[in-house]
Amino acid sequence: MTTEDMDLRQALIRKIKYCVENDPANRSEDATPYFDAPLVGFASADDDLFERYKSIIGPFHWSPSEVLARAYGPSGPLAQTVICWVLPITEETRLSNRKENQYPSRKWARTRHFAELFNDVLRKAVVDYIVELGEYAAAPMLMEEWSRVKDPDIGIASTWSERHAAYAAGLGTFSINDGFITPKGIAHRVGSVVTNVVMEPSEQPHWDYRENCLTCRGKTCGVCMSRCPVGAISLKGHDKDLCNKYTYGPAFKDLSIKFEVKEVGCGLCQTDVPCESQIPESAVKSER
Ligand code: B12
Numbered sequence: 001m002t003t004e005d006m007d008l009r010q011a012l013i014r015k016i017k018y019c020v021e022n023d024p025a026n027r028s029e030d031a032t033p034y035f036d037a038p039l040v041g042f043a044s045a046d047d048d049l050f051e052r053y054k055s056i057i058g059p060f061h062w063s064p065s066e067v068l069a070r071a072y073g074p075s076g077p078l079a080q081t082v083i084c085w086v087l088p089i090t091e092e093t094r095l096s097n098r099k100e101n102q103y104p105s106r107k108w109a110r111t112r113h114f115a116e117l118f119n120d121v122l123r124k125a126v127v128d129y130i131v132e133l134g135e136y137a138a139a140p141m142l143m144e145e146w147s148r149v150k151d152p153d154i155g156i157a158s159t160w161s162e163r164h165a166a167y168a169a170g171l172g173t174f175s176i177n178d179g180f181i182t183p184k185g186i187a188h189r190v191g192s193v194v195t196n197v198v199m200e201p202s203e204q205p206h207w208d209y210r211e212n213c214l215t216c217r218g219k220t221c222g223v224c225m226s227r228c229p230v231g232a233i234s235l236k237g238h239d240k241d242l243c244n245k246y247t248y249g250p251a252f253k254d255l256s257i258k259f260e261v262k263e264v265g266c267g268l269c270q271t272d273v274p275c276e277s278q279i280p281e282s283a284v285k286s287e288r
Contacts, residue, residue: 008133009199012126013040016085019125025118028107034115035087035189039182041169041202045079045194049168053161058151062140062160067194070145071138077196083126084162084169084192087119088184088277089270097187098272102229103255104265111189112265119191126193137195156240162190170202172279173212177224177269178238181212185277187270212279221280224269233269 016038020026026033043049045064053061062070064079089111096105104112123139130137140146140160149157163180166172169192172182179186206212214221215235225233232242246252247266255264274280 008130008197009042012083012129012199015129016040016122016126019122020087023118023121023125025121026115028110028114032092033090034093034111034118036090036184038088039086039171039184041084041086041166041171042199043082043084043165043168043170044201045082047168047201049164050082053164057157057161057164058149058154060149060151060159061157061164064194067138067140067143067160068136068196070143072136077136079194080196081199081201082165082169082192082194083199084166084171084190085122086166086171086180086182086184087115087122087189087191088182089115089187089189091277094187094271094276097267097270098276100268100271101227103251104267106259108267108271109255109259109261109264112263112267113259113261116189119189123191123193130193130195130197135195135197137193137197139191139193141191156244160192162192165192166190167206167209168204170204170206173206173208174210174216175213175224175275176210176215176222176235176237177228177233178240179224179270179275181275181279183279185279186273186275187267187277212275214274214280221274223273227268227272229268 020035020038026035028034050063064082068076068079093107093111097108123142127137127139146159151157166180172180175181175186210216230242230246232239252264256262
């Protein structure tokens with residue numbers, strides 16, 4: 001690891017934090033931010049998790065090298081690092097969604113739409129920053145070839161899962177409802193960029209991919225199950241088809257007109273739950 005690589009790592013953390021704090025795209029209609037200060041993590045492209053995702057998710061899921069090969073051609077640079085971030089949704093928005101029990105609040109829906117546009121701005125800013133230094137980078141979610149996939153085994157998936165990248169970067173673990181529980185909780189959005197620059201990977205503090213979820217640790221919780229208006233979450237996990245059918249159903253089409261957004265989301269399972277803005281206490285402490 002050279003000093004230059006360490007400097008770039010620090011510079012990227014500063015850059016991502018600066019964008020979240022200052023970019024006008026992270027401002028809602030009432031001028032409050034969509035996201036609070038981010039968590040940033042780095043995964044080595046050589047981490048064997050990315051190879052395992054070919055079987056855990058499916059062979060259609062890109063490795064970091066495949067991302068750069070798609071962006072720069074097969075004789076392009078070798079992927080070395082995946083830069084990941086978690087953008088926590090503000091308390092005001094979380095509180096507004098806590099009050100709901102059928103559909104998302106206006107603030108939540110507008111975060112789903114406009115805050116994801118900010119996430120794209122951030123992805124592009126990180127890529128541009130690295131490319132301007134004469135190096136290589138690509139954001140899988142900004143690539144035309146990225147697509148959703150319907151797999152017979154795993155159900156709805158895609159060619160690049162932001163949460164699986166964030167797991168490799170040590171930023172959190174999955175929940176019984178598939179959400180990603182980080183030290184800032186489960187109510188957030190995630191982003192990532194792949195680069196050829198070698199940077200020190202973040203520590204992987206998790207011994208199990210569902211460690212932060214109380215229910216998965218066999219503790220009493222299951223609050224997200226009762227929050228789901230269509231019963232898509234049970235001890236068997238998250239019924240993605242049911243969730244998808246509900247959140248893209250007719251009522252949500254009306255809501256998208258009412259809230260003036262393209263997609264509304266839902267997020268009831270991410271608010272008014274013990275993991276909303278933190279890792280629930282006993283999930284980690286009692287079992288170590
Ligand atoms: C398709 C999609 C959906 C689908 C399917 C969700 C799903 N579970 O995959 C539907 C329409 C249902 C959906 C719903 C929502 N979505 Co959505 N969606 C996506 C999208 C575009 C792709 C997801 C994907 O590729 N999944 C891959 C599959 C394989 O993931 P999975 O089935 O959850 O994976 C399980 C297994 O792999 C398992 N596993 C088994 N063995 C092992 C072993 C190891 C070692 C590991 C690590 C894992 C593992 O772990 C997982 C959890 O059980 C992503 C954006 C992206 N590119 O990542 C956003 C994304 C997942 N959605 C997001 C959000 C916020 C939502 C909603 C809350 C709606 C909203 N915005 O209000 C809901 C509920 C999400 C939920 N509970 O998962 C966020 C999630 C952030 C978070 N807080 O967790 C994402 C990451 C978008 C973003 N950029 O932030 N979504």
